[in-house]
Amino acid sequence: MSDEETKVEEQAPEATPETTEAEATPEAEAPSEETPEEVSTESSHTxxxxxxxxxxxxxxIRLHERIKDVSPxxxxxxxxxxxxxxxxTMGGSGMSRTITLRKVSKGFGVEKIYPINSPVVAKIELVKSAKVRRANLSYLKNPKRRFKRKLKETLTALGSQSRKTKKK
Structure with a gap:
């Protein structure tokens, strides 16, 4: 060993039981990563x-997106x-998987494409689910109401089935 390495080893403080206990407690108190679980929101449903x-x-779904703002x-x-x-739709595969989300805001259709594994996506909450027979629901962009009505009927049918199972 060289003289420099021995000096560095001598200067390094040795771990005492007090420091290891103090270091262990903050880790135990730190919240674990979120796992899929039931979360109650401000409204009455979960x-x-x-x-x-x-x-x-x-x-x-309700997608929570991290946005960085810079003040003046x-x-x-x-x-x-x-x-x-x-x-x-869902595109790509593996780490480059993306989802296309659509909503109508103030009468205008808004679509956003998010990479699922991006650090921008904080979390995703499932609001409701519909039974669909296609992988690409681009027909929902069509302004004709009949396609949307079919989807709403499916959603209400799914909702009534889940209510029946909850009452039993």
Whole structure:
């Protein structure tokens, strides 16, 4: 060993039981990562945090997006913006998987494409699910009401089935 390495080893403080106990307590108090579970919101119904593998077209989800704002003073601030919409398509595979969300806001259709594994996506909550027979729901973009009516009928039928099972 060289003289420099021995000096560095001598200067390094040895771990005492007091420091290891103090270091262990903050880790135990730290919240664990979120797992799919039931989460109650301000409204009366509950939503479910969704694992990325469980996402399918036809589901209505609430996606929490991290947005960085810069003030005129140059200070960066991070906030969460919620985008609630229906999943139209899912593209890609593996780490590059994307979802296309659509919602109607103030009479205009808004579509956003999100990479699922992006750090921008904070969390995804499942609001409701519809039984669909296609992987691409681009027919929902059509302004004709009959397609949307079919989807709503399916949603209400699914909702009534879940209510019946809950009462038993």
């Amino acid at each position: 939503t479910k945090l969704v694992d990325f593998n469980e996402l399918k077209p036809g589901q209505t 003073k140059g200070e960066e601030r991070e906030r969460i913006q919620i985008f609630e919409g229906i999943i139209l």
